[in-house]
Amino acid sequence: MAANRFSGNEARLRSLEHELEIARRIQSSILPRALPSIRGLEMAARYVPMASVAGDFYDILAPDERHLCLLVADVSGHGLGAAILASMLKIAFASQQDDLHDPDRVLSGMNRALSGKLENNFVTAACLSLDIDTGNLRYAAAGHPPMFSLPKG
């Protein structure tokens, strides 16, 4: 009996580890592999999950050499479910190509795409667009912590 129970627990543990490995692969596959090169702009990004698989996500789209649209988001929960929701976010963000200059429209479009598909989960997000030539900076947030800005030292 005890041996059977041990074997059952071990199998469940292996299954859980397998699920987490899939989640980690999904997570690493949806993060941008490179930051776009925009003249006059220096960028850096780091992603460190506090849990083994977190629901945080970021992506950057640059439709041309002077425009940039950046999304930072946080999906509720952890594990495989959060990783799948984050991949849905990536697709929803990529679908906003016509509105990348307008962060509130990007978030509204993403919300329309995701509404009714998140079940009991939710997402906070912040979206920033920048026109390098005019300096026009636009920012919209959906329940996300505020962005910090300050003169560079």
Add this chain to the structure above:
Amino acid sequence: MDSFSALFPKPSFPLRQRLSRRRERLILYTDGVIEARNASGSFFEDAGLKRFIQDHRSLAPDSFADALLDHLSAWTGRALAKPSMTT
């Protein structure tokens, strides 16, 4: 301000707009930064991040990001996972 949710099909997302300054630094982050806890259970909070940004404003973006992770590791008293980097 709403987050994405099945409960709010038509939320509003307030837009802020201005001209960016030359030599301006912008920092976006998730709540994992401000909710990092130290051994006594205190959160890093907005104030901690703001202080860190002020104190490290001269660092280049890559160095700044790495320094912030080192600082959070020291704050929480535990080694953080190896970061995924996008450069």
